[in-house]
Amino acid sequence: MVRPWILLLLLLLAISPPSHSSTVHNNNWAVLVCTSRFWFNYRHMANTLSLYRTVKRLGIPDERIILMLADDMACNARNSYPAQVFNNENHMLNLYGDNVEVDYRGYEVTVENFLRVLTGRHETAVPRSKRLLSDEGSHILVYMTGHGGDEFLKFQDNEELQSHDLADAVKQMKEKHRFKELLIMVDTCQAATLFSQLQSPGVLAIGSSKKGENSYSHHLDSDIGVSVVDRFTYYTLAFFEKLNMYSNASLSSLFNSYDSHLLMSTASYREDLYRRPLSEVPVTNFFGSVMKTFHTDFAYTGFSMEPEAHISLVSETDSRRTLGSENAQTEAANHNAKDNCPFHAWLKVLEDKLDNENAEKLVLYGLGSMVLLLAISTLLSV
Amino acid sequence: MPAEKDEAKEPRARPRLIIFMASFLVSHSTLFSVVCCIAGLIALLLLPILAKSTYISENALMPGSANPVFSGQDVSEASRLVKDITETQKMGKTTGIEIQRLIIQRMADVGAEVYYHKFQSQSNQFHPFRFFSCDSNSAVTESNSNTSNGLNTVGIIRAPRGDGKEAIVLVTPYNSEYVKLNDALSLGLGFSIFSHLSRVSWLAKDILWLAADSRYGEYSSVSAWLKDYHNPVFFSSENVDANVTHDKDFLNMENKNMLNGRNVDVFKRAGTMAAAMVFKVGEAMERDPRDILTIYAEASNGQMPNLDLINVVHYLAVHRQGFRVNIGKLASLVNSAWLNLVGQILEWLGNLAKNLNPKWNFGISSADYAEGAATVASSMYHQALGVPTGSHGAFRDYQVDAITFSFSSRFYLNNENMQSSFILRGGRLIEGVIRSVNNLLEKFHQSFFLYMMTAPNKFVSVGVYMIGFALLALPLPVVAASLFLNHKATGFTGTEEAKIAFGSWQWLYAAKTVLMIDLWALIASLMPYFISQIPNISPTESTLLWVALSVSILAVLYVILGSPYSHSAQIGALLIVPMCLVVRPLKKHMQGALILRALSLVCNLVMVVIGFPPAALLLMKGFSEGFEGVGIGAVWEVAEFLWVWNSATYLYVFLVHLPCWVLCIHILLHP
DSSP states (O other): OHHHHHHHHHHHHHHSOOOOSOOOOOEEEEEEEEOOOSGGGHHHHHHHHHHHHHHHHTTOOGGGEEEEEOOOSTTOTTOSSTTOOBSSTTOOOBSSOSOOOOSEEGGGOOHHHHHHHHHTOOOTTSOGGGSOOOOTTEEEEEEEESOEETTEEEETTTEEEEHHHHHHHHHHHHHTTOOSEEEEEEESTTGGGGGTTOOOTTEEEEESSOTTOOOOEEEEETTTTEEEEEHHHHHHHHHHHTOOTTOOOBHHHHHHTOOHHHHSSOOEEEOTTOOSOGGGSBTHHHHSOOOOOOOOSSSOOTTOSOTTOHHHHHHHHHHHHHHHTTOHHHHHHHHHOOOSOHHHHHHHHHHHHHHHSOHHHHHHHHHHHHHHHHHHHHHHHO | OHHHHHHHTTTSOOOOHHHHHHHHHHHTHHHHHHHHHHHHHHHHHTHHHHOEEOOOOOTTTOTTSSOOOOOHHHHHHHHHHHHHHHHHHHHOOSSSOHHHHHHHHHHHHTTOEEEEEEEEEEOOOOOGGGSSSOOOSHHHHSOSTTEEEEEEEEEEEOOTTSOSSEEEEEEEEEOSSSOOHHHHHHHHHHHHHHHHHTTOSOOOSEEEEEEEEOTTOHHHHHHHHHHHHHSOOSSOHHHHHHHHHHHTTOSOOGGGGEETTEESSSOOOOSEEEEEEEEEEOOOOSOOSSOEEEEEOOOGGGOOOOHHHHHHHHHIIIIISOOEEEEOOOHHHHTOHHHHHHHHHHHHHHHHHHHHOTTOOOOOOHHHHHHHHHHHHHHHHHHHHTOOSSTHHHHHTTTOOEEEEEEEOSSOTTSHHHHHHHHHHHHHHHHHHHHHHHTOSSOSOSSOSSEEEEETTEEEEHHHHHHHHHHHHTHHHHHHHHHHHHHHHHHTOSOHHHHHHIIIIIHHHHHHHHHHHHHHHHHHHHHHHHHTTSSSOOHHHHHHHHHHHHHHHHHHHIIIIIOOOTTHHHHHHHHTOOSOSOOOOTTTOOOSOHHHHHHHHHHHHHHHHHHSHHHHHHHHHHHHHOSTTOOTHHHHHHHHHHHHTTOHHHHHIIIIIHHHHHHHHHHHTOO
């Protein structure tokens, strides 16, 4: 009874018209990658964790954040604050609190895994929590930090992600309708070179430094004995700390907030692939999960959000008729009911009937017969 | 020569460029060798100018990025131990190991694993067949005739969250017979750092502190401990104990060897040694505005610790703790007139170049030059001599990077306040170095291993100093080739067959001579072992005996194998690369002007005298210390010194230099 029902619905979905490119933004994802390991790169993990905290605070839920970390700092024997990671020497904020979900840890942070996450070409055994399950309505933030150079980014001193690898992956994502808009944010030396090969529409990219420039750390924590945050990330965070989920700060205000004197490098962004003017796009478009809401007349309408999905409704009633031949009651209900659910229709029929007859009489008879039944049953049991 | 060749090969194509160049060089070998030698000498003199500033090349080290937290409390810890040691010293000795017991008690109190390490210090026996090997297990079973016992105390702090695979070693040598104030201070310093490190939370490597009983020499105690550390003995430990303890009642036996319910005779280990630091407090130096830290780095046979280790110590000492860093230099050279003259010339040249083009900025002042030259000379001397400059040398034998540094205060250390501020800064320096090394993820490998220092923060890397040596060595093969060709041209102008005969077989005679002389040299180099077995013999007698035996063996070999063929020795000398280029047979080389002949003769004689190693040694000693005290016995002493320390210089002198010299004599006296 159930199976044909599902089959028919699947058929309907297949029939429904392909949506056009201007799908509505309906979810947010973040891929945060720290590409270095070893104790002296503490700051890169702190960078990534800070950004993780920020996007979570601004509303992207944990299951939509893919966090890739070498994760060898918090429990490093050299860490004088065991199981804690700080991004500031005032130690006010422990980034490695109770609620950090690292999806790719240690030696799992590889170029291959990163590209697999982006393109979604995983082995079947990879759990859903480690996949980027975005769709054509997704806005994705990709944040990367580590050591890089001209058109490459080192992954754990072992391999490199090159700019054309990244561009190819993004192109593939576009082909597979895996994003609507994509923001790539890179904090490494010569970061701007990493996104020079991009060519897919809808991609926005910002890097901490131009070609030939180094990116520097912001300050040293003399208790821990390492630099704890990079300049670009530090000032990004400083910008976001003033905001909450409901702020309307635009991307251009973020991009203009970088002062090349404070950064000691020139933050440079690339917007030629992005259509909307930056001053009209709120930062929460990428860094949070704030979406446009559509008011619909119905509380719950099966499979389509759009009211114009009319054809499907009609055909649904058709299908119900074929179903109804098996069941006389629902068929009777279907004749005058506009409701989709057969149970509701049946109740309605009952209600109609009750309205027509004298309801009080019915109740009285009912009670009387119940008393009679009770008396007989007690007699029998004695 | 090339002209002759060209005539011969006229119908053929021109010879290839490289062959042409080679023949050109060979034909002008005299000029070429003179130019090369002068260039080589100049390159060596320029070393102080070519030196680069040191830099820390390993990212992980991050020296000085963490603030040291070694505090006044730790200093009072040190002063307490110093006081206790001096009091124990005053009480006089009953068992001979009060100091050790005091140290081990303190170490156990801070929660460290502790043990005594008993060792036998045997005077290092020369054994010709065991030259570079470290004799590990045989040492225990050797005769006890000339051994004496020492007792090291060792403490281990396990890194609270470390994996226990690596360790950093601290060594404080002290004389346990009589602990002087500076020894007590270095023990205090060592202990205060040790107790401080037992409380820190950032250790990733275990800390080993070795209080080395150096009454029989710093080196022997450390090397004995290292030998035991790297050669675990699994079943004969009781045997060793019995050996040691029954000799004297050295440790008052069983019940005393337990501490807090634990056996302190069991040898314990931590992981691989990442680095080792030997530190001691030296005597108060001459008045200087700052306290002085002297770094010793040369290990045996010219091995050096990784330059990064020196850099870290130098950086922290100068930029964090305000020490002045010294490294060894030949003090006599600093004020030598001719070095200053060279310095002034270079300074003048530098200024000239600067005037021509402001970008050419390579001039240094003549004082800096003299200083740098003296330092580089000392570096070169110590590396060539092959004798380690301190107990860090023992670590290098196990491929552990180690240095010695000694603190010397600008004030006399009796002053309490001065003492505590001095210990505070010393402690912070060592803490900083340890924290930096603790950050390492791999063995030291980034920076240089082959270098010479010209100042504490300047170095000459192997790529630079080899240029000078290469220039000096380059003439040898060229001159060899030219001699060979000359010989062919002049000696056998006869028939073609004779030439072929010579080319194919007659070199055998030369080779025989060379082999014979090498054999002799080998025998001569092994002789000291047998001579040293003769009891009650003075150095002078030994030397004379040695010389007499060597000469007689040489004579015997000459008679048996000798009858050197005419001319052949000339080529033989070329086969083994002679030490000097000017040697010509006295009788043969007699054409040309009288002055040239005389010059050649004088040169030859001077070279022969200087080239003979004992003569050179005596001359050097004579110039540096005056000729009165120099006797032939000094030769024996130096040779003994070299072989006791397993110096490769000994091998070089006897297996390369001496045969060359003999061959030169051979050529000189050639009929």
